[in-house]
Amino acid sequence: MKLDIVIRNGMIVDGSGNPWYKADIGIDDGRIVEISRTSIEDGGKTIDAWGLAVSPGFIDLHTHSDRSVTTHNRCENYLQMGVTTMGGGQCGSSIFPITERMLEKMPKELASEVDWSTLAGWREHMEAKGVGANIAPYSGFGTLRRCTMGTEGEGGERYEPTETEMEEMKSYLEQTMREGAFGLSTGLRYSEQRNAFTDEVIKLARIVAKYGGMYISHMRSESDRLIEACMELIEICEKAGVRGCYSHHKAMFPENWGKPSETMRLLDEARTKGLEIYCDQYPWKYARETNFGTWFREHLEAGEGEAKPVTLGKLVEAVRDPERWERIKRGAVQAYREEVEKNEERTRVLGERRVKVSAIWNPETFDYVVYSKTRPDLVGKNLRGVADAMGLEDFWEAARELYMADKGLTYVAGGGMREADMITILRHPATSISTDASAHDLSKTPFEEMNQRLSPGHPRGWGTFPKVLQRYVREMGVLRLEDAVRKMTSLPAQFLDMKDRGVLRESCWADITIFDPERIECRATYAEPTLYPSGIYYVIVNGQVVVERGEHTGSLPGKILFHEA
Numbered sequence: 017m018k019l020d021i022v023i024r025n026g027m028i029v030d031g032s033g034n035p036w037y038k039a040d041i042g043i044d045d046g047r048i049v050e051i052s053r054t055s056i057e058d059g060g061k062t063i064d065a066w067g068l069a070v071s072p073g074f075i076d077l078h079t080h081s082d083r084s085v086t087t088h089n090r091c092e093n094y095l096q097m098g099v100t101t102m103g104g105g106q107c108g109s110s111i112f113p114i115t116e117r118m119l120e121k122m123p124k125e126l127a128s129e130v131d132w133s134t135l136a137g138w139r140e141h142m143e144a145k146g147v148g149a150n151i152a153p154y155s156g157f158g159t160l161r162r163c164t165m166g167t168e169g170e171g172g173e174r175y176e177p178t179e180t181e182m183e184e185m186k187s188y189l190e191q192t193m194r195e196g197a198f199g200l201s202t203g204l205r206y207s208e209q210r211n212a213f214t215d216e217v218i219k220l221a222r223i224v225a226k227y228g229g230m231y232i233s234h235m236r237s238e239s240d241r242l243i244e245a246c247m248e249l250i251e252i253c254e255k256a257g258v259r260g261c262y263s264h265h266k267a268m269f270p271e272n273w274g275k276p277s278e279t280m281r282l283l284d285e286a287r288t289k290g291l292e293i294y295c296d297q298y299p300w301k302y303a304r305e306t307n308f309g310t311w312f313r314e315h316l317e318a319g320e321g322e323a324k325p326v327t328l329g330k331l332v333e334a335v336r337d338p339e340r341w342e343r344i345k346r347g348a349v350q351a352y353r354e355e356v357e358k359n360e361e362r363t364r365v366l367g368e369r370r371v372k373v374s375a376i377w378n379p380e381t382f383d384y385v386v387y388s389k390t391r392p393d394l395v396g397k398n399l400r401g402v403a404d405a406m407g408l409e410d411f412w413e414a415a416r417e418l419y420m421a422d423k424g425l426t427y428v429a430g431g432g433m434r435e436a437d438m439i440t441i442l443r444h445p446a447t448s449i450s451t452d453a454s455a456h457d458l459s460k461t462p463f464e465e466m467n468q469r470l471s472p473g474h475p476r477g478w479g480t481f482p483k484v485l486q487r488y489v490r491e492m493g494v495l496r497l498e499d500a501v502r503k504m505t506s507l508p509a510q511f512l513d514m515k516d517r518g519v520l521r522e523s524c525w526a527d528i529t530i531f532d533p534e535r536i537e538c539r540a541t542y543a544e545p546t547l548y549p550s551g552i553y554y555v556i557v558n559g560q561v562v563v564e565r566g567e568h569t570g571s572l573p574g575k576i577l578f579h580e581a
Contacts, residue, residue: 019044019059020559026065026530031072031505031519033498041070043526046559046573051522061561063554065530069497072505072518073100073527073557074481077232077296078263078450080104082111082138082153086129088457091148092568096548097481098529100557101150101517101577102455103508106263107203107234110156112138113188115163135195139576146572148562149455150527152512153576154232155192157202157217158209160185165208172208175365182219189223196578198512199229199258204236204245205374211362213369214248221256227581230511232261237374239268239431244372246279250286250293259292261511264452265441268303268431269381276437280444287446294511296450297441298476299483302386302429303452305542307470308419309335309426311379315347316340328468332424335416345412352379380411383428386542390421398432427472427542439494442484448508449484449500453477456546459568463546472545479540482549486537497533513579530554 021043027036028051042050042059050056074097082104085091094102105111112135119127132138135153142151164184165171177185189200200220203209221231231253235245246262253260262283267275286293309331316326316334326334334340355376363373385394385402394402403414419426441447453476466472481504488494495503509518516524529552536551548566555563560573 018057019049021061021063021526021556021561022056022059023063023065023070023528023530024055026068026070028520029069029071029498029501030521031502031509033502033506035498036069041520041528043556043559046526048520048522048524048526051520063530067532068530068553069501069533070520070528070530071501072520073529073555074098074449074504075101075508075512075518076450077103077261077448077508077511078106078452079454080106080109080452081151081455083109083126084454084456085142085147085151086111086126086145088455088460089142089145089147089572090457090459090568090570091455091574092457092459093453093478093546093548094149094455095555095557095563095568096552096566097479098531098552098555099149099481100527100529100555101152103154103198103232103512104151105154105156106201106232106452108156108158108201108206108209109203110154110159110201112153112155113159113163113192117166118159118162121167135192135197139196142576147574147576148568148572149557149574151574151576152198152579153196154199154201155189155197157200157212157220158206160188160220161208161212163188168207168211173211175211175213177216182216185220186223189220193224193227193229193581197229198577198579199231200224201232201263203234205234205238210236210373213366214252214371215369218252218255221252221258225256225258227579228513229258229579230260230513231256231258232263234263236372238266239272239374241372241374242267242272242275243278243282245374246282248371250282250291253286253291253293259294259511261293262295264303264450265295265297265447266303266431266433267437268433270432270434273434273437276440280440283444283446294446294448294507295441295444296448296508297438298449298451298480299438299442299488300474300476300480301433301435302384302542303431303433305386305427305429305472305474305545307424307426307467307472308383308415308428309424309470311348311415312344313470315344315351328424328470331470332420335419341416345416348379348412352376377430382430384430384432385418385426386429387425387427388418388422389425391418394418425467429474429542439488442488442494446507448503448511449481451476451480453480458546466546475538475540475542475545478546479538479549482536482552483538485531485533490533490536514577526556526559528554528556
């Protein structure tokens with residue numbers, strides 16, 4: 017019987033970390049049915065992988081694709097990176113459950129898609145639509161809080177739920193776990209969630225533990241309280257009896273450089289005590305790239321009743337107008353002051369139970385210029401540095417001058433990290449690779465349109481996995497090829513409790529990435545974040561070719577995966 021696909025002559029990097037070996041792989045009915053050192057008879061499709069690495073499809077623990085995939089269901093950016101499975105619903109924000117109150121607050125484009133209220137309903141919706149890659153869904157803590165307590169200003173600002181609200185959150189979570197969620201995610205830095213005591217998270221994490229699930233967290237701090245935030249995660253895992261993961265682990269701002277040496281020591285100490293703790297990481301110096309106008313947009317909308325969303329052209333026009341600019345600036349300054357005041361109260365209240373709260377991000381020092389059309393000399397400077405270079409005292413006025421000169425094409429990104437710290441984290445055997453990005457189809461929303469929406473993207477969503485293989489394997493020798501692939505495949509699969517993905521073994525699902533270790537290259541940059549990588553030739557999902565010679569085939573063989581309790 018002729019097999020569906022045969023891959024010949026490849027260097028098999030099987031995901032285990034073992035050295036590569038030569039063999040052919042036979043695929044039939046979505047699974048690997050034969051791996052042989054002797055030749056397998058040609059299949060319906062035969063791929064000659066001479067000189068190429070054949071690895072399991074890459075698994076990204078940390079994405080927000082459960083939201084974007086409702087529109088961007090081809091998952092073009094992830095598949096071009098070799099990613100075949102994405103963890104969705106991270107940072108405490110999942111697309112389920114959904115209540116009528118939440119639906120009213122959703123962007124219209126997303127709300128128009130919603131015909132579900134539960135994970136089971138969303139899975140049915142996506143399977144009917146079709147999806148290019150697999151998604152492992154999580155239940156988001158922030159979503160649970162919004163479902164029961166409301167958004168901040170409508171109840172979500174409270175520090176503790178009522179007993180009834182707590183039981184309702186538990187009920188939602190229990191149902192979601194029964195419907196196949198992989199665990200609970202939190203974003204304890206973000207609205208609603210940032211008001212919660214540690215005990216509230218522990219109570220919910222115990223439900224996850226009952227189902228063999230996992231806890232993954234954008235921790236309460238990635239800067240001034242980074243070490244304390246890691247200790248909180250470990251405490252949650254210990255008291256709930258659940259395995260856990262530091263999400264997109266990093267140390268932001270120069271004053272916090274060096275802290276990953278201690279946070280990884282804490283991880284080792286926890287594992288020595290029998291706690292199953294991991295972390296994931298993206299290898300980029302800056303976080304959260306955006307158009308600088310996002311600092312201005314919400315204050316223009318609020319002050320003038322502008323139709324949402326304000327586009328690039330309208331925003332540049334408003335910033336140029338002196339009177340409108342003054343309203344925007346007053347709004348931005350006042351909003352920051354109000355956030356600082358609220359955070360001071362939050363710090364006091366949560367501190368009474370030993371919860372350490374991070375400072376509010378200061379716009380003067382948080383964002384760094386990563387692209388300026390007219391002033392490339394300012395790249396790498398925060399807004400204080402920009403103001404100093406321009407000879408201006410007021411950094412808001414410096415931002416305005418730069419934004420007008422660039423005609424709105426000023427990109428900034430947050431919190432500069434140090435490569436030495438990234439390498440400290442990357443080398444740890446419990447660290448996997450992630451993007452903290454979302455599925456995106458450039459065929460539907462090209463870069464020019466993203467720019468008009470003030471959302472140019474971040475290169476991590478188009479180049480993370482190739483960057484690791486190019487820079488940290490081939491160029492710097494930080495990792496062996498086999499070790500890097502393990503961090504992209506079997507390690508995240510182990511955390512997710514996947515027994516039939518993440519390795520190349522007979523009977524496993526045929527999620528496979530074929531690339532040239534000598535030519536793989538990350539082409540995405542902060543200036544051009546949506547450039548696809550080169551050197552990845554074939555990507556196979558559940559036995560179907562979705563990328564062939566670097567081109568998306570249009571196939572939608574992905575699945576919304578189900579975690580078995």
